[in-house]
Amino acid sequence: MSRVAVGGFQHETNTFAPSKADYAAFEAGGGWPGVQYGEPLFAAVEGANIPAAGAIGALRAAGHSLVATAWAAASPSAQVTAHAYERIAGELVARLKDALPVDGVYLDLHGAMVVATFDDGEGELLRRVREAVGPRVPIVASLDLHANVTRAMIERADALVAYRTYPHVDMAETGARAARVLDEMMRSGQRPEGGFHSLDYLTGLPSQCSFIEPCRSIYRELEAIEQKEGVTLSFTPGFPMADFAECGMAVFGYGANAKRAVERLHRIVADAEPRFALELHSAPDAVRRARNRGAVGKPVVLADTQDNPGAGGNGDTTGLLRALIEQKAEDAVLGLLIDPASAARAHEAGLNATVNFSLGGKSAIPGDAPLNGEFTVERMGDGRFTCTGPMFKGFRMTLGNMALLRSRVAPGVRVVLASRKCQAADQEMFRTLGVEPRRCRVVALKSSVHFRADFEPIAKEVLVVKAPGPALADPAEFPWKKLRTGVRLHPLGPVHA
Ligand SMILES: [Zn+2]
Helix, strand or coil, X not given: CCEEEEEEEECEECCCCCCCECHHHHHHHHHCCCCEECCHHHHHHCCCCCHHHHHHHXXXXXXXXXXXXEEEECCCECCECHHHHHHHHHHHHHHHHHHCCXXXXXXXXXXXXXXXXXXXXXXXXXXXXXXXXXXXCCEEEEECCCCCCCHHHHHHCCEEEECCCCCCCCHHHHHHHHHHHHHHHHHHCCCCCEEEEECCECCCHHHHCCCCCCHHHHHHHHHHHHHHHCCEEEEXXXXXXXXXXXXXXXXXXXXXXXXXXXXXXHHHHHHCHHHHCCCCEEHHXXXXXXXXXXXXXXXXXXEEHHHCHHHCCCCCCCHHHHHHHHXXXXXXXEEEEECHHHHHHHHHHCCCCEEEEEECCCCCCCCCCCXXXXXXEEEEECCEEECCCCCCCCCEEECCCEEEEEECCCCCEEEEEECCCCCCCCCHHHHCCCCCHHHCCEEEECCCCCCHHHHHHHCCEEEXXXXXXXXXXXXXXXXXXXXXXXXXXXCCCCECC
């Protein structure tokens, strides 16, 4: 039996997004549990599809005793403030030092954190953790598939293990896999050899989905190589919205044959470049197609990808909603529109009241503005419910005041309002206000890919929509400044000079 310190600090940073992640954002959690210190960490993540939950289960099953340090996550946004970083990382490292001696450290990290005062949030955290435990104690971290893995992260951790699915249905499973790697290291007292190789092109989020090509095949090949070579392999397509030198895709692995396995997988991902191309629809075109093809029982699902709160959007742009209303779509619903002021106004007005709203458009996104009009308040809620879809299963949501509005000029269009940022990736977000997504013809979601886990099974088809928002689907459209030179800004696209 070994003594293992457990902690976590997750943030996915879109450096081009409008709002930073301050300490309050980690207290709120954005759909994840709020910041946790010490023992309560265990109960906070238990039973949810969260990496730390999977790791804790696997470490306990292996008979180890666990010490909780700190765990925190926030909605993706612009940089983590220096204050939030120092407070959370400070607690994590201080509690780790209090817990010494330990035989191993497991960390639940995202891998794409940029701090207001430096670029590599995880590289710095791993440096501090390494400094605290010394060179001999193994440190293993699980990572999101959207990690922008840096050389510093690779050097300071003994192993990094990333998700293999997008939508991330394997978060807890990945935590468990990382825990088994750590367990093996503690038992054998040996460090596996590592291999790492970054790629020189970026890919937009919608084309990184593991349900579709080329990622579906890449992850299949990854598992085949892993088996054949007896290694642990990861492929991270990265988060192409973080302007720093090492942003992008990478392949890495551990084991005696790690270098050879990494080179093989790297070649496969390099060769897949043309197949990462994206098909995007304008909002008016997408709505037109959805109106024609959607049917009650088999809706067309529209992904408002560029305002995805899971990629740094505030979930309040109105481009797609405007197109739904202009074309008077029928049996249509859009969610979640994050607008606490409008949600409060709906609660003040009361059930069945028809009043003027100025919906969304509050993030100063180019090409976006509030949508003004009369809406009827059809339902209200307190934003408390538990998700049931394959990805967010067990997540206990606290989205604040929620309301279901119906447009007066386009009575077939309804909007689900929430007060706290969260990606629309679970049908319970609609059911909590009495909307059954399957009974709609058009379902518009502020999400890039995660929605597919719960919504694709009910969808006639999925269209990815390009409407105003800060999470640009084509990385070549961002004004990159710090990215390393020589990277193609989208598949086969322009080279960053
Ligand atoms: Zn992710």
